[in-house]
Amino acid sequence: MMAFGFGFGENTPGEGREGRRRRSSAPRHRRHTELLSRKPLVVRLIEKREDRHRAHQHPTPMMRSGSRGASCLLHHPSGTTPSSLGTPPRRATTHSGHRMQARCFAVRHHTRRESEWRGQMGPPEYTPRRIIKDNVFADFASLVGNTPLVRLNTASLISGCQIYGKCEYANPGGSVKDRPAVYIIRDGEERGLLGKTVGVDTVVEGSAGNTAIGLALMGFTRLYKTVCVIPNTQSPQKKDLLRQLGVQLVEVPPQKVWHPNHFVKLSGRLAERIGGFWANQFDNVANRRAHYETTGPEIWEQMEGRVDAFVSSVGTGGTLAGVGMYLKEKNPRVKICLADVPGAVLHRYYTTGEARAEGSSITENIGQGRVTANLEGFRPDFSFEIPDYESVPMAFQLLEAEGLPMGFSSGVNVAAAIRLAEKLGPNKRIATVLCDTGFRYANKQYNPEFLSAKDIPYPEWLDQHPDPQMEEKLQEAQATQEQIDEAIAMNAHKSTSPDSKV
Structure with missing residues (x-):
């Protein structure tokens, strides 16, 4: 419930144009002071409603459909409608430039005041997806999900199957991690672990970057602060983006998963020390539930129920387990495939029963050293380990052949989907995830010196050497x-x- 601009400054009964003219002739600083001294519009409306209710002991009369100013108010997430708040103030006219400046100042101030009041009253109730009408959504959380599904033509041609990519980079935060971020914050509020009403307004998470970005964006809508404990080996592009979103970064050296100062364990202890809410994406099953309730149904609907297999890499395990569990419930014959990277243990754990890591990978965000809570009770049908010399060229192929500038993890997923197609045979329909773009890893993915040092092939155009013929034509x-x-x-x-x- 928020008032948009043009309606602040309430007229008293019988006041009219002369009263408004008298107020407009006051010095600007005094008008600002008057605006600042008023309570936010939303508070005044609710207090007026409560006063009428106490006086007459019956519900507030509904606002007439043609009441002036009804268009100023939006539907509140908690279900309170503008009609239940009484008649809003008349719109004040704005003519001169200095009056518009004062009004803009008031809008900014009262929007902040209303946000503070809304935070003190506790978070509103949210439905899974709040749609005003077709393709018009009510808030950030409603924008998350319902991402497109694209046919990957080159991968399909190579494999002899139909391979589709779920475009998770189209989420507002630019990655698949927006989904668990929304669910984790809602789950914390529902369990009474997060929110103004319980005195906890800081979200702490150990993240390689993408989940923290989603938490920060969702946190903005709920007036929460975000603290991210991140390995200092992550790309500077992600770290800069987190700082630009107001996230407090705590950079730590990378450690083995069993080490007490592993970034995830450290984030849990930090949350306890500062009295914050630990998102704990790796073992918070709200992560898996996000994909079970949204990503899986979307894939099933977009592919019209004709899904033969689903492929995903693992960071927390939420995407693989959540989507896999849903698709298995719809059709037990759907095959679920893990796409793992060297240096992780899950591929060997599921294929040999031994949780042992070998090798290393330049990929970020994926590769797990243990079975997380999101993976408990779930087991994939197939598992492949995709080395860097296979996944990185695949990411470049997505760019050159499909026009999709995908990151390392998307290359891992598509390469594993092609391998799975060879196992399943021709004409199968396989879905996978396009997690995020490669721009967040530009210092690695688009750096020919870095790739050459790792002995990883890359396209010739990545070497930006001057073209002699182009220089000659430019001179002409x-x-x-x-x-x-x-x-x-x-x-x-x-x-x-x-x-x-x-």
Whole structure:
């Protein structure tokens, strides 16, 4: 429930145009002081409603459909409608520039005051997806999900199957991690662990970056602060983005998963020390539930129930387990495949029963050293380990052949989908996840020196060497000195001409 601009400044009964003119003639600083001293509009409306209720001991009469100012108010998430708040104030007119400046100042101030009041009253109730009408959504959380599904033509041609990518980079935060971020915050509020009403307004998480971005964006809508404990080996692009979103970064050296100072364990202890809410994406099954309730149903609907297999890499395990569990319930014959990377243990754990890591990978956000709570009770049908020399070229192939600038993890997923297609045979329909773009890893993915040092192949165009022929054509295309002098003289003549508009 929020008032948009143009309606602040309530008229008293019988006041009209003269009263508004008297207020507008006051000094600007005094008008600002008056605006600042008022309670937020939403508070005044509710207090007015409560006063009427106490006086007459019956519900507030409904607002007439044609009441002035009804369009100023939006539907509140908790279900309170504008009609139950009484008649809002009349719109004040704005004519001169200085009055508009004062009004803009008031809008900014009261929007902040209303946000503070809303936070003190506790978070509103949310439905899974709040839609005003087709393709018009009510808030950030409603924008998360319902991402497109794209056919990957080159991968399909190579494999002989139909391979589709779920475009999770189309989420507002730019990655698949927006889904668990929304669910984790809602789950914390529902369990009374997070919110203004319980005195906890800081979300703490150990994250490689993408989940913290989603938490920060969702946190903005709930007036929460975000603290992210992040390995200092993560890309500077992600860390810069987190800082730009107001996240307090705590960079720590990378450690083995069993180490007491592993970034995830450290984030849990930090949350306890500062009295914050630990998101704990790795063992918070709200993560898995996000994909079970949204990603899985979306894939099933978009593919019209004709799904033969689903492929996903694992960071927390939420995507693989959540989508896999849903698709298995719809059709037990659907095959679920793990796409793992060297240095992680899950591929060997599921294929040999031994949780042992070998090798290393330059990929970020994926690769797990243990069975998380999100993976408990779930087991994939297939598992492949995709090395960097296979996944990175696949990411570049998505860019060159499909126009999709995907990151490392998407390359891992598509490469595993092609391998799975060879196992299943032709004409199968396989879905996978396009997690995020490669721009968040530009210092690695688009760095030829880095890739060369790792002995990873990359496209020739990544070497930005000057083209001699292009330089020659550029010289020919440039204007001569005589043409430049002529243009200068003509411009000077136009600027001194009486008919010039300059």
